[in-house]
Amino acid sequence: MSKRCGRCGTTLEQFYSTSLLGCENCYRAFAEELAPLLKKLHGVTVHAGKTPKVGGIERQLLCEYETLLEEKEAAMLGGDFDKANDLGEEIRQLYFELARRGLK
Ligand SMILES: [Zn+2]
Known part of the structure; x- marks a missing residue:
């Protein structure tokens, strides 16, 4: 079961395949996964x-x-x-x- 944003329903898999976040709550929902990405940038x-x-x-x-x-x-x-x-x-x-x- 993939991680999912409680607000817009975007899943982690969707994010990885499209690089699109559904809403600002996604930042919080996927904070762990986004952190290394942001660090790299x-x-x-x-x-x-x-x-x-x-x-x-x-x-x-x-x-x-x-x-x-x-x-x-x-x-x-x-x-x-x-x-x-x-x-x-x-x-x-x-x-x-x-x-x-x-x-x-
Ligand atoms: Zn969201």
Whole structure:
């Protein structure tokens, strides 16, 4: 018997085959299974706590980078892989820009 979201009825198998979550409760229902997935997507981010001391444009770049990562994650979970691809490209460019400035 597969795990199932109590609210919309999406099963874990359905999620794996379509990468689509039915509702926001699915995040909670499949938290265990989603965690490693999200971690993989977030592999390169350094979240609060070890933020480099930067200001102005550099902080903006970092902020934008984080935002893009979150948007990409949302797009992937929503099954919008075209959008995730586009965002991935932007993220890559931004990453190089950050690396060039020694922030990544
Ligand atoms: Zn659900």
